[in-house]
Amino acid sequence: MIKKRNHDRKTNSDGSTPSIILIGNPNVGKSVIFGLLTGRYVNVSNYPGTTVEISRGKIALTGKIDGHKMKEVSIVDSPGVNSLIPQSEDERVTRDMLLREKPHGIIQVIDAKNLKRGLLITLQLADMGIPFMVVLNIYDEATERGIEIDINRLSSLLGIKVIPMVATERRGLGDLKKGISKLSHLQRKTKKITKFDDRIEDAIDRLAPLLPGANISGRSLSLMLLSGDDHLLKYLEDHGNDFEIDKVREIISKTRNFFRDPITYVIQKGRQAAAGDIVNECFHYDERQKISSVSKRLGDLCMHPFWGIPILVSVLYIMYKFVGELGAGKAVDFMETVIFGEYLNPIVIKITETIIPVSIIREALIGEYGMITVGITYSVSIVGPIVGFFFIFFGVLEDSGYLPRLTIMSNKIFKRIGLNGRAVLPMVLGLGCDTMATFATRILDTRKERIIATLLLALGIPCSAQLGVVLGMVGGLSGRVLLIIIITVLLQLIIVGYLASKIIPGRSSYFMIELPPMRIPKLSNILNKTYFRVKWFMKEAVPLFIIGTFILFLLDKSGLLVKIEHLASPVVTGVLGLPARATEAFIVGFLRRDYGAAGLFLLAEKGVLDLIQITVAISVMILFVPCIANFFVIIKEQGIKRAILMASFIMFYAILVGGALNIILRYIHILN
Amino acid sequence: MEKDKKYEENIELIGVHIEEGRVKIEDILDHDITREEIISLKERGIITIDAEKVHLTKDGREMYNLIIRRHRLAERLLNDILTIKDESSSEAQACEFEHFLNTDVTESICTLLGHPTTCPHGKPIPPGECCSTKRREIESVVYSLDSLDSGENGRVAYISTHDHSILDKLSSMGIMPGVSIRIHQKQPAIVILFEETTMSIDFEIAREIYVRKES
Known part of the structure; x- marks a missing residue:
């Protein structure tokens, strides 16, 4: 269904394929236009030496235009920028692309209603001399707001082609394609439009x-x-x-x-x-x-100091229903028990048993900690659907314009802990999967913010896999237990966040975010985005899960697992007041946090744990060292030293909090 | 009077040097000040000298803050309100200005200008009493954006920030002198409208954008 194509990473000027770069402010619909032009033939990669992602693709222009026979043109999508004088990594990447990729032409996308801001970039492009044209996108919104733009006049003032477009409805696409084919034949010419001091x-x-x-x-x-x-x-x-x-x-x-x-x-x-x-x-x-439209009123409500809160709660509730129940519940069930449990794994096990005679290798692949039966099964059948459902939901939030409004609602709280409202994005992602969210801390501006966010994600943001089991386990017991757990965890996030913001050197960035109007999201765009994101995530995370399982397998086989259990059990029984058998649940929880929770669930069902023990155990489980894949991502993003430091701190802190909670609960008799 | 003026100027000279991290006596002597004058400042308890390095005493620091505050407020007034752009003349005027401003007049100017935090060169203006109490007895001409209420409009007079990256970010978004901004809401974060853009910014940033109110 989806074809893969290999493309040259470099689009060279001397080769036969002319290259064109898409440039524009953030939120102007560049990616939609890129998608329209290239279809699915896209290659997403990090720009060399950076964490900024850029997409490359090709379009085949057919037929003859103005006597020129059309051929393939390669297109590069650049990160959204407000200026070509680099201030951020995104802006530096875009500037570098213009300098190093030697494009034949540039398409600048402007949000028609924000013409002036777009022109600030247009004027910079005019100075550069690379042939370019301008697309006035989201033209319908401008018209709705009573804006009229004299396209011909604009075109003659700038001396370039200007095309009005509504990319989400494919309006103007034909003109754009015609423009592109002409663009690659234009000569370089500097247009001195701005007269400086x-x-x-x-x-x-x-x-x-x-x-x-x-x-x-x-x-x-x-x-x-x-x-x-x-x-x-x-x-x-x-x-x-x-x-x-x-x-x-x-x-x-x-x-x-x-x-x-x-x-x-x-x-x-x-x-x-x-x-x-x-x-x-x-x-x-x-x-x-200028009328007060429904979209505007809804947008205002979403960031209203009072009404914004019930809306926020509803959004989180819908997310829980969609990602937690539908994704983590139904879809995971289906994938795990039916697809993998009934069809794939039995076949794989059979094949492995017949072709691999050495039992130790067999066990490494399909045993209790087998790379296939646990590592791959887990990442594809459990994490996969959760991440997929999550990204669909996230895409809706993004495209509807709710996400930036959410950052406003949460800015104040995050300011207290050395972050700002933008940090809500990785945090919400963390409720889906902490591993993925740790990657997403890249969107934060400063090193300090990325460290704090990574730490908090690992410490106290339960992923959806874990949330599902925890809620299922506690739901039947007592509302109080759940409440105490929530308060305990939230309190730690605030305390640790606050202290980290004081201790970690460096500075936090200021909060400044543009709020695009609320729009009805396009399903096709969301599915497209979700596809690329899931693909990217799988590529990054599946190997980590496989390595993680393999390490656990080694620990188990070498007998180290039992030794670690022995070493840890005095802490578990003494400090946390839990039965020794809970130790295993904690250690296995390092591979799969929900496995750990499920292990506790079994103990609770057998009546081994009382309410206090359940409360303490789950709190510690949530606070405890993240799963091994998360740990690997922390290493990847923050370096081994910082990762180990964080993990040790979290381990120590989780036990400390668990111990304190145990003592307090025994003392105040809320649960017994 | 003439003597006092020289005395204040000497404190200012030394203070500015210390602010810039040049604390050696020889650095300071390069300028229009004699060793005797430095010694006399020491005797009056304004500075201490330790191994040829000059430090302001607590009293000296207070004196310096008052003087430099007057100087930099005067610069703001000349530069932003009277729009005297000629560097040398506004600098000289500011020097004259600072000596005959008493506390009340200084506070009035500060209020008039919306309690600015930096001078046009980006150096800090030490806050006075009026800045903390934010008394509104005198109607300002220029307000910091965060002091406007929801629904009020202001045209940007100047942006006063020590952080160039903020200035660059704001200007590439299109927030520049002359642009009209409307405060949409102030809680839970400031949301501003200008041209066709809606944006949320931190209080700290809004504090550094100074506007003239519009109806």
Whole structure:
């Protein structure tokens, strides 16, 4: 159904395939347009040396246009940026792509209603000299708001092709394709639309001749250098012969010192003025049409200080129903017991038993801790459906515009623990799968924030697999037990988060997020996104689960598992007041947190545990060291040293809290 | 009067040097100050000298804060309200200004300007009493964005931030002097509307955007 195709990672300029880069502000529908152009033939990868993901694909343009025979064009989707002067990793990647990938052309996507902000990038592209065109996307929303844009005027002011589009409805796609085929035949030409302050123009005139030839015009490179882009300076030094870096540095510093404002601000002011002039000429806004639409009212309610809370609770409840009950319950059941339990595993076991004579290898594959019967089965049949259902839900939240509003509702709480509202994204993801969520901490801006979020995820965010078992186990017992567990865990998140924010050096970033209007999500877009995300997750996580199982197998076979149990059981019985048999549940819980919970469940069913013991055991289980796959991801993202430090802290802290909880509960007689 | 002026200027000179981390006497002597004057400051308990390094005493620190606060507020006034852009003349004016501003006038200017936290060069303005109490006896001309109520509009007068990355982020989003911003809500986070954009920003950032109110 879905074909895989291998593509060259590099889109080279001298090859036969012209390459085109999609550029635009965040939330303008670039990815939708990319999807429309390329279909499923996409290759998602990290940009070399970064955590930023970019997608590459190809389109075949058929037929003849203007006498040119059409051929394949390769398209690269870049991360959304507000400026081409790098301030964030995303922006640096986009700038690097323009510099290094040597594109034949650029398609800039602009949210039509936010024309002015888009123009700030358009003006930067015009300075670069690479042929480009502009797509005014989400044109319908602009029209609804009473905005009229004189496309022809805009096109002639900028000297490029401008195409109105509604990508989600495929409107304008034909024009875009025609435009692309013409784009690859255009010549490079710098369009000097912005007139900067004389001092800056003067500096550009003096800098440009000193710079080595690059894919970007000297004017544009000079502006970037003036803005303090030191990465670029290094790049130019490496790529130019006789590059007079000292002379360049001198011009830069002299020009910068002249202004009392930061020079980036002066340059941006110049562009703002130029963009303002263009907008005044071709952007008409009819105030009367500004109606309070349903979408706007809903959007307001979602971030209302009062109504936002019941909405938030409902969203979480629906998520629990959809991901927890449907995904983690029904879908997992079906995958695990029917697909794997009845069909796949029996076959695999049979095959393995016939072709592999050595029993130890057989056991490693299909035994109690077998890589196939446990490792693969677990990751595909349990984590797979949960992650899939979760991503569908997450996609709906994303595309509907609710997600950024959720960050507003939670900003205050997260500020207390050294994070900001954006951290709600990995935290919510963590309720699906902590392993996946730990990857998602990348969206946080500073190192400090990523460490705190990773720590808190590992400490106190129960994944859906675990939540299911815990809720099932506690639900039948007593509301109080559940309440105490929830309070205990939340309290630890706040305490540890607060302390971590004080102790961990570095700074937290400021909260600044754009709120796109609420929209009705397109199912096809969500399914498409979910497909790529699940594929990515499986590629990253399945090997980790297999390695994890194998390690457990080794521990078991070598007898170390029993030894660890012996070592740990005094702590479990003495400090936590639990029966020695609970030790095994904790250790196995390291492989699968829900297995651990299920192990406790069995003990409780046999009547070995009283209410206090259940409460303590589950609290510790939730707080305890994350599953082994999560631990591997922490190593991958944070390095082995920090990962071990975190794991040791969590282990110690979980036992400490469990011990304290045990003493308190015995003392205050709430449960006995 | 003339003597007092020189005395204040000397404190300011030393304070600025210390602020910039140049604390050696020889660094300071390069400027318009004599060794005798430094000694006399020491005798008056404004500074201590320890191994050729100068430190402000507690009293000295207080004096310096008052003086530099007046100076930098004067700069803000000249730069943002009277829009005198010529660096040398506004600097000289500010120097004159700082000496005849008494506490009440200083506080009025501070309030008028919406209690700014940095001077146009991005150096900190030490807060005065008016900044903490936020008394509203005098109507401001310029307000920090976070002091506007929900539903109020303001046109950006200037953005005063020590952090260039915030300035760059704001300007690439299109928040620049001259742009009209409406406060949509303030709880649980500030949400602002400008042009066709809705955005949420931290109080700390809103605090650094200064606007003139609009009806």
